[in-house]
Amino acid sequence: MSWNDERVDLLKKMWGEGQSASQIAKELGGVTRNAVIGKVHRLGLSNRNGSGASGAASEAKPAPAAEAKPKPAPKPAPKTAPKPAAKPEAPAEAAPAPVSRIKAIIPAGQPLPPQPSANEIDPEALAKVSEIEKKAKRLTLMELTERTCKWPVGDPATEDFWFCGLPVQAGKPYCEAHVGVAFQPMSNRRDRKR
C-alpha cells in the first residue's frame, strides 16, 4: 500500500478531525498507526496544535517564536460541509475531543475561559451511558479486573446488579462513557476545603 493522493487526503481529513492515528490506519487499511503517524510527521502536519491533549511526549519542544515559516496557512476543505455544531452547553469533561480543538484555537499560556459548569449531568453523557450499558459485559464483582469498567449498574440489593466491565481507557476506573458522567462537576455539593 502506498500513499495515494486519496489516501493522503483521507489521512489529512481524519487527522484534522482529531481522529487517532490508529483509527485512521484502520480506516485506510493496509497500514499501521505507526505508518500513519510517520506520514503525518513527514507531511509536516504533526502537531494538531500546541495542545498536548493526550500523549504529549513532545515536551522537549521549545516552540521557537520567530519562525520565518510561511506555512501556517490553514487549508479548509471546500468540499467538507462546515460544522457549526456549537453546543451552548458542552462541559469539557464530557467531551474530550472538542476540548482539544478548543485548546487549538486558544493561545497557549492562556487559561481556558470559564466553562459553564453544568449543574446537571449532560444529557449527551447520559445517552452515551445508556448506549454503552447495552453493550456492557455485566460483570460481577469478582470478575472485575484492573482494566474493566467498575461502574455499577442496578441495585446492589437485587439480582439485577452488575458492573459495566467494558475496557477502561487510561488508568481510569471507568470506561470512557462512564468517565464522562463520573467526572461531572458536583452539582450542589459544597467543595469541602480541608
Place this chain on the structure above:
DNA sequence: CCCTGATTCGC
C-alpha cells in the same frame, strides 16, 4: 494491559 502520539533509523 489498554491506549495515545513522537522519534529514530535501517531500508
Place this chain on the structure above:
DNA sequence: GCGAATCAGG
C-alpha cells in the same frame, strides 16, 4: 519516503 521498533506518557 517509508514504517517497525522504540520511546514517553495516560
